[in-house]
Amino acid sequence: EIVMTQSPATLSVSPGERATLSCRASQSVSSNLAWYQQKPGQAPRLLIYGASTRATGIPARFSGSGSGTEFTLTISSLQSEDFAVYYCQQYNNWPPERTFGQGTKVEIK
Amino acid sequence: QVQLVQSGAEVKKPGASVKVSCKASGYTFTSYGISWVRQAPGQGLEWMGWISAYNGNTNYAQKLQGRVTMTTDTSTSTAYMELRSLRSDDTAVYYCARDGGATIPYFDYWGQGTLVTVSS
Numbered sequence: 288e289i290v291m292t293q294s295p296a297t298l299s300v301s302p303g304e305r306a307t308l309s310c311r312a313s314q315s316v317s318s319n320l321a322w323y324q325q326k327p328g329q330a331p332r333l334l335i336y337g338a339s340t341r342a343t344g345i346p347a348r349f350s351g352s353g354s355g356t357e358f359t360l361t362i363s364s365l366q367s368e369d370f371a372v373y374y375c376q377q378y379n380n381w382p383p384e385r386t387f388g389q390g391t392k393v394e395i396k
Numbered sequence: 397q398v399q400l401v402q403s404g405a406e407v408k409k410p411g412a413s414v415k416v417s418c419k420a421s422g423y424t425f426t427s428y429g430i431s432w433v434r435q436a437p438g439q440g441l442e443w444m445g446w447i448s449a450y451n452g453n454t455n456y457a458q459k460l461q462g463r464v465t466m467t468t469d470t471s472t473s474t475a476y477m478e479l480r481s482l483r484s485d486d487t488a489v490y491y492c493a494r495d496g497g498a499t500i501p502y503f504d505y506w507g508q509g510t511l512v513t514v515s516s
Contacts, residue, residue, distance in 0.1 A: 288458065300408055304417065321502040323441075330506035331433075338462055342504065378501040382455040383446040385431060385501075390440045 288319040293388035299396040310375035315355045322360045322374045326336045398422040400507035407513045408482050413440040416510045418492030425473035426450045431495035432477045434488040462475050482514045
């Protein structure tokens with residue numbers, strides 16, 4: 288089973304600043320990596336897939352990079368609505384098997 | 397527009413079973429699969445398994461093998477997740493999510509979640 292490890296667990300950032308979140312896979316997942324945002328009481332929302340492709344309607348301040356085992360989600364200038372928990376997820380295509388990281392909480396500094 | 401609407405909250409006793417439904421609309425149901433994801437209170441997301449709405453093929457998380465069954469009813473575009481032998485640590489919000497299997501292998505739409513509480 289592929290283990291996904293996110294760091295840091297909590298990131299304190301001021302509005303307008305840049306946030307950089309990391310995700311590491313225990314073995315190569317190529318570019319089969321997605322990022323999700325979850326706010327309290329809500330279902331997760333897809334932000335990024337294919338490691339770097341923004342999902343429909345996602346603002347350009349969200350960007351993803353990386354391949355293999357090391358991935359990064361960058362939020363270029365944090366807005367108030369961006370304070371949330373972010374999860375990375377690997378997906379191998381067949382048979383369908385998905386694994387989430389434990390999440391990074393982005394909080395207001 | 398794509399929507400996944402789940403059944404309501406459940407309270408179950410330890411050892412019982414629960415069956416959660418997820419009704420899809422706004423897309424061709426059999427062109428995608430459905431993954432189920434759960435989230436215990438204050439915890440992260442845990443993938444439970446996947447089912448193809450096209451042919452019913454499944455792949456379950458190893459941890460839940462033998463206790464979980466996922467099915468679909470194509471006549472009503474509804475997916476179901478049944479979890480048996482419930483324990484207190486199965487208390488969680490259960491989500492369904494559209495999962496395109498090999499072609500679109502990520503979760504672009506989610507249900508609203510169903511809280512399952514296991515308590516004696």
